[in-house]
Amino acid sequence: MAIADIIQSPKHANDIASDVNSPLAKKRKLEETFKDSSSSKSLTCLIGTAAPKFSAPALLPDGSFSNISLESFRGQYVVLVFYSGDFNSKCSSTLNGFSDRHAEFAAENSALLFCSTDSEFVHFNWAQMDRTNGGIKGVAVPILADRSRMVSRSFGMLDDSGHSFEGMFLIDREGVVRCALINSTPLTGSVEEVLRLVRETKATDETNKC
Template sequence: MDACCNPNRSLNAKAVVGRPAPKLTLDAVLGNGEFTKVTVGEDQGKWTVLFFYPLDFTFICPTEIKGFSSRYSEFEALNSVVYGCSTDSIHSHKAWLKDLGELKTPLLSDMKRELSRAYGVLIEEEGIALRGTFIIDPDGILKYASINDNSVGRSIDETLRVLKALQTGELCTVEWEEGGETLGKA
């Protein structure tokens, strides 16, 4: 049984919804292939959407990365930045961009596995991340966490819906959609 399906795998999380999000500075590749550094959660008054994926050059991952990139303007309109992250190197990310094409979403390199471990998505035995999606508010507080098995891609529509709901600052009921009624402040 591989580690992604092994109930005995070890995951150690430091990220807790409602508390300050773990902050680490990582090497990254911008969508145009340039190298830079990014400190997750320090985006100067913006919301941060951080999504982890297992590996470059795989099957589901490019559909998610291209999906987030193609809808980047929607995230940008919501005063947010989006980062993809895996345990691959920046050189692997850059090589993969040749297949993916130019992206609007920077790809972070978590070679030391510190960020993946801090967010509780690292499969220690394999050295790769589960598919995790996290939303951090402009004050650096983790507001949302969702972790999937690696066999299932995530919904960008749902990520946008949750981001919009969080930005209301109000209680949002099941299936809440933008413009829908809320239950007011908590």
């Protein structure tokens, strides 16, 4: 069963959470850690609600820096991909995998955004490295620099060490969270599944059927 299915099917949650080593169990532990923080959201409680608003500095595909806000994508679907950190070969595979298919996401009126707690300058240095050396040179997707950790925390994606969990949120054209996925490992092999979720969500919205 995919993690995305777990989030969309609450009846399975208790069984899966009984495994203390499962991603969901770890997620629940994290939610307890931040339960007294007004800026922290429960992953499952975000589904069907307005996505937390954010504005953060980012590295753009052309190598420049700019602030990016969620509000600027209103009218588009947004695939917000969290990853644990730069200069990590597994994370580079995830970012490169999504980046290589950014045109397919764009064709579905969806924008890709990456996010980690590294600074935009660290992002820039990583983007200068060739892929053969574990870099993300040529990345075609903006990378948020969540130095304050407010974006990660507001989406319930901040781990105990202050880094982002590996995960994804699909936000619709009205700014509502429609799907969430969280992994204990990078989303390297999940690009096709995320693209499928975008297409299905878009089709549902266009036909007004559940």
